[in-house]
Amino acid sequence: SQQGEEDPQALSIQEGENATMNCSYKTSINNLQWYRQNSGRGLVHLILIRSNEREKHSGRLRVTLDTSKKSSSLLITASRAADTASYFCATPTQGGSEKLVFGKGTKLTVNP
Amino acid sequence: NAGVMQNPRHLVRRRGQEARLRCSPMKGHSHVYWYRQLPEEGLKFMVYLQKENIIDESGMPKERFSAEFPKEGPSILRIQQVVRGDSAAYFCASSPKISVDTEAFFGQGTRLTVV
Numbered sequence: 546s547q548q549g550e551e552d553p554q555a556l557s558i559q560e561g562e563n564a565t566m567n568c569s570y571k572t573s574i575n576n577l578q579w580y581r582q583n584s585g586r587g588l589v590h591l592i593l594i595r596s597n598e599r600e601k602h603s604g605r606l607r608v609t610l611d612t613s614k615k616s617s618s619l620l621i622t623a624s625r626a627a628d629t630a631s632y633f634c635a636t637p638t639q640g641g642s643e644k645l646v647f648g649k650g651t652k653l654t655v656n657p
Numbered sequence: 658n659a660g661v662m663q664n665p666r667h668l669v670r671r672r673g674q675e676a677r678l679r680c681s682p683m684k685g686h687s688h689v690y691w692y693r694q695l696p697e698e699g700l701k702f703m704v705y706l707q708k709e710n711i712i713d714e715s716g717m718p719k720e721r722f723s724a725e726f727p728k729e730g731p732s733i734l735r736i737q738q739v740v741r742g743d744s745a746a747y748f749c750a751s752s753p754k755i756s757v758d759t760e761a762f763f764g765q766g767t768r769l770t771v772v
Contacts, residue, residue, distance in 0.1 A: 578760070587661075587748060588700070588763040633699055644690060644713060645750075645761060647699035 551634055551648040559656050564621040566651040568634030569614075575637060577610055577617050578645070582631045591619075591632075624655045659683075661751050661764035662731075669770045670739045678734040678767045682751030689732045690750040690761060691724060700748060706732060739771045 551568050558564055570577070576595045580588040594601045594610045594617065601608045607620040621628055631652045635645040662681040670676050682689050687708050692700040705713040706726035717724065721739075726732040736743055746768045750761035 580763075585768075587765040588750075590760055590762065593760060635700075643752075644702045644705055644716075645692075645700070646702065647692075649697070649699045 551632070551651045553651060554649065555652045555654070557654040557656065558624055560624060560626055562624055562655075564624050564628070564653055564655070566619045566632050566653070568617045568619070568648060570617075570634075570636050571615065572636075574612075577608075578635045578637075579606075579608060579617075579619050580633045580635060580647075582633065582650070584630070588633070621653075624653075626655050626657045629653060629655050661749055661762050663747075663749050663764035663767050665767060666765060667768050667770070669772060671772055672740060673738050676736040676739050676743070676769055676771075678736075678747050678749075678769070679731045680734070680749030680751075680764060681731040682749075683753075683762055686751035686753050686762070688752045688754070689726050690752075691732075691734050692748045692750065694746045694748060694766070696745075703734070703747075736769075739769075741771050744769055744771045 551566055574596055576593050578593045579591040581591055582588050592603050592606055592608050594608050596612055605622045610617045631650040633647050633650040635647045637643040637645055661683055664679050668676055689706045691703040693703055694700045702716040704717050704724045709728050721737045723735045746766045748763055748766045750763045752761050
């Protein structure tokens with residue numbers, strides 16, 4: 546089963562609006578990471594939030610983490626057409642390999 | 658630092674042929690991960706290697722798939738006797754060490770099409 550599940554699956558907004566994507570996970574984590582993938586490209590690491598952090602900012606990105614609800618959200622403020630991409634949350638497994646477990650992603654379209 | 662380099666970017670194989678996908682990790686990174694992505698899906702872990710060692714291959718199909726990360730040269734993901742269902746994007750990621758804050762750096766992927 547998926548460790549991370551994003552919602553919504555797809556989101557379409559106008560340039561300048563804010564975009565919020567959510568991620569839920571099942572097991573305890575050390576951290577949660579958000580990645581962006583442009584169509585047909587590789588993944589770009591956006592932000593990592595540790596399990597003892599509640600909120601983190603990076604430029605126009607704001608990530609929150611609620612370990613009691615096992616959920617995280619990614620907020621993109623003042624969106625631009627260039628933000629159009631798929632966004633994935635990922636959590637590393639514990640116990641040595643730290644392999645990442647990804648959700649299916651949220652496909653964000655920002656219309657100019 | 659050139660980042661994680663994967664080649665080829667696109668690979669077309671006929672059913673029954675072999676596919677070899679290469680991944681050169683970032684300089685100084687000794688940990689390599691391979692992931693597979695089907696259309697409209699997230700990435701699924703396949704295998705984790707350190708130099709000359711397979712650490713975790715719990716996501717690798719039991720047959721036809723193998724991976725290596727030799728002392729010298731890139732990591733290779735090898736798929737023998739490819740079938741249509743192997744068509745996917747294969748991504749490699751590398752990291753410098755394993756810690757609770759390990760960030761993985763991804764390559765651009767190899768898109769395999771089996772015809």
